[in-house]
Amino acid sequence: MFINSTESRFLLKIIRPYKWMMALLVFCILLATMFDGISVGLTVPLLASLQMMESPEGLPAVMAWLFQLLSSFQDTYQILIGIIAVVIALLFKNIMLAINSMLALMLSTRIAATLKNEALNMMMSVRIDYHHKSPVGELMMSALTATSQVGMLVDSIAKALSNLLTIWALVTLMLILSWQLFLISILFGAIYFALTSRYIKTLKAPSRELTQLSKLAYNTLQESLSGIELVKSYGREPWVLDKMGQQIEKIRELELRVKFRSQVPSWATDVAGGIVIALLFFAGILIYDLEAPDLLVILIPFLYIIIRLVPLLATLNQNKARIVTLWPMLGLVSELLNPDDKKFIKDGDVTFHGLKHGITFKDVAFAYENREIPAVRNLNFTIPKRKTTAIVGRSGAGKSTLVNLLLRYFDCQEGELLIDDVPLRLIGLKSYRQKISVVSQETVIFNDTVRNNIAFGGEVASHSELEEAARKAGAYEFICKLENGFDTLLGERGAYLSGGQRQRISIARAFLKNPDILILDEATSSLDSFSETEIYNNLELLKTNRTVIVISHRLSTIKGADKIIVLKDGQVIETGTEHELLGLRGEYFSLSQGHKE
Numbered sequence: 001m002f003i004n005s006t007e008s009r010f011l012l013k014i015i016r017p018y019k020w021m022m023a024l025l026v027f028c029i030l031l032a033t034m035f036d037g038i039s040v041g042l043t044v045p046l047l048a049s050l051q052m053m054e055s056p057e058g059l060p061a062v063m064a065w066l067f068q069l070l071s072s073f074q075d076t077y078q079i080l081i082g083i084i085a086v087v088i089a090l091l092f093k094n095i096m097l098a099i100n101s102m103l104a105l106m107l108s109t110r111i112a113a114t115l116k117n118e119a120l121n122m123m124m125s126v127r128i129d130y131h132h133k134s135p136v137g138e139l140m141m142s143a144l145t146a147t148s149q150v151g152m153l154v155d156s157i158a159k160a161l162s163n164l165l166t167i168w169a170l171v172t173l174m175l176i177l178s179w180q181l182f183l184i185s186i187l188f189g190a191i192y193f194a195l196t197s198r199y200i201k202t203l204k205a206p207s208r209e210l211t212q213l214s215k216l217a218y219n220t221l222q223e224s225l226s227g228i229e230l231v232k233s234y235g236r237e238p239w240v241l242d243k244m245g246q247q248i249e250k251i252r253e254l255e256l257r258v259k260f261r262s263q264v265p266s267w268a269t270d271v272a273g274g275i276v277i278a279l280l281f282f283a284g285i286l287i288y289d290l291e292a293p294d295l296l297v298i299l300i301p302f303l304y305i306i307i308r309l310v311p312l313l314a315t316l317n318q319n320k321a322r323i324v325t326l327w328p329m330l331g332l333v334s335e336l337l338n339p340d341d342k343k344f345i346k347d348g349d350v351t352f353h354g355l356k357h358g359i360t361f362k363d364v365a366f367a368y369e370n371r372e373i374p375a376v377r378n379l380n381f382t383i384p385k386r387k388t389t390a391i392v393g394r395s396g397a398g399k400s401t402l403v404n405l406l407l408r409y410f411d412c413q414e415g416e417l418l419i420d421d422v423p424l425r426l427i428g429l430k431s432y433r434q435k436i437s438v439v440s441q442e443t444v445i446f447n448d449t450v451r452n453n454i455a456f457g458g459e460v461a462s463h464s465e466l467e468e469a470a471r472k473a474g475a476y477e478f479i480c481k482l483e484n485g486f487d488t489l490l491g492e493r494g495a496y497l498s499g500g501q502r503q504r505i506s507i508a509r510a511f512l513k514n515p516d517i518l519i520l521d522e523a524t525s526s527l528d529s530f531s532e533t534e535i536y537n538n539l540e541l542l543k544t545n546r547t548v549i550v551i552s553h554r555l556s557t558i559k560g561a562d563k564i565i566v567l568k569d570g571q572v573i574e575t576g577t578e579h580e581l582l583g584l585r586g587e588y589f590s591l592s593q594g595h596k597e
């Protein structure tokens with residue numbers, strides 16, 4: 001059913017590293033099966049000794065040996081020894097089953113954890129545009145929920161394997177006991193197997209649909225929560241509730257259908273088992289002579305095996321149904337972990353120690369995927385070391401794209417971006433990004449303490465370093481006034497802070513990182529003019545002794561820049577100092593006029 005699909009290949013790939021654990025698991029099942037076989041096999045000589053009879057004719061060698069072994073004891077001890085042996089065999093069987101269960105759980109939880117780590121690694125290393133097109137809710141479902149369910153799938157496979165092996169052993173015993181009854185049972189077994197397999201297949205489509213719907217629900221919830229302010233300000237809560245409510249209802253309907261249907265085969269197994277037992281009873285009486293003492297010795301163990309088989313078949317079916325319903329999760333995880341359909345930024349191996357002369361754009365052009373017109377082209381300019389260079393232009397001119405190239409979120413398709421004389425492609429990403437900081441209008445604050453937000457996973461900073469960074473950013477005073485100072489939790493996306501305070505935290509973060517290159521990307525655009533003026537001096541302090549690139553469409557923020565580069569439609573149209581550009585009476589002049597209006 002699943003052979004050779006992407007999912008099955010992925011499953012084999014994730015199980016492969018654990019082949020020894022799988023082998024141990026199978027070994028335990030085999031041992032458990034052997035002990036099970038012994039316990040069932042022993043019932044034949046036990047029953048015979050109850051009836052004080054000799055070994056029946058035509059018994060298979062193993063059984064005859066057990067007979068001989070038991071009859072070597074004195075009559076009075078035979079039953080006692082037989083019963084003790086059955087109990088010991090059952091005990092060992094269950095010890096093996098417990099070990100097997102533990103191994104299956106260890107395997108499944110380890111696979112789930114490994115997949116989670118791989119998913120997180122993938123999300124951290126893939127090129128940034130993957131995140132722009134993949135809904136966060138979907139990624140969270142694949143990385144956290146689907147990986148756990150793949151673990152459960154592996155557990156179900158291990159259990160189904162254990163069921164299968166035990167069933168196989170019991171069926172072999174049936175053949176040993178009576179080939180006639182065996183044939184009848186196998187005929188019924190084959191019909192039963194064909195019917196249930198067909199039925200279980202019908203679970204495939206609704207399970208896939210359920211996975212798709214869950215993905216959708218994760219996305220809707222994530223989007224509604226991240227835009228909760230918008231939802232509330234527009235009074236759209238009923239709309240969100242209605243949309244989610246419809247998805248929840250569809251999920252409920254499907255879950256009901258899938259879960260109910262997956263139980264049907266196990267109920268059917270019980271009924272079918274009862275019918276087979278009745279049939280075998282009559283068949284046994286017909287095949288064997290009613291008077292013959294062998295009848296009970298053969299029939300009772302045979303029926304005992306069938307009674308043992310029925311619940312095993314039921315759990316096998318349950319496990320098969322679980323495998324079918326969890327199978328689509330493999331698709332989600334393999335999709336996320338598949339590197340072939342994703343783009344990555346190739347790391348370079350030249351360590352960056354700091355800028356020596358400047359950054360040079362040489363004939364740089366870049367177009368986003370699926371866009372015919374390049375976002376930037378023919379870029380030829382230099383950003384000198386320890387000077388402030390401003391990049392200005394109207395919305396859509398290509399300023400953010402330029403920042404994306406500078407941070408190496410993307411590689412330029414034409415030309416070369418040189419850091420001193422080394423192409424940026426060849427520089428180690430870690431060493432480069434350690435020396436570059438961006439303060440942008442979108443301040444990112446994590447639901448963590450002030451301390452951790454400023455340190456932000458960087459090298460461990462002492463309290464005095466943190467304090468100094470906060471002071472320079474003008475954040476120290478308000479931090480001290482917070483309930484727990486530097487240990488105050490800032491709430492989801494810094495909800496407990498004002499816009500200006502959030503910006504100061506991000507400036508403190510930049511101070512602590514002490515970058516060589518500083519990018520101010522519309523850093524104060526989202527602030528009111530009062531906060532902007534207040535923050536201005538702190539930003540000036542941050543700019544001291546660094547190579548600064550100021551991106552802005554508001555000319556007030558670029559006062560004092562050593563060099564201004566004006567972009568229009570992705571191209572540089574003017575370069576110079578403010579005085580020179582105003583004199584040109586071109587784009588910059590027109591921008592400045594617009595700004596005054």
Ligand code: ADP
Nearest residue numbers: 368371375393394395396397398399400401402
């Ligand atoms: P600016 O920052 O000056 O407003 P951008 O660099 O954001 O300009 O945009 C330059 C051009 O590239 C615009 O035409 C914009 O539509 C396009 N663009 C920006 N980001 C993307 C993206 N992620 N995918 C496709 N096109 C984009």
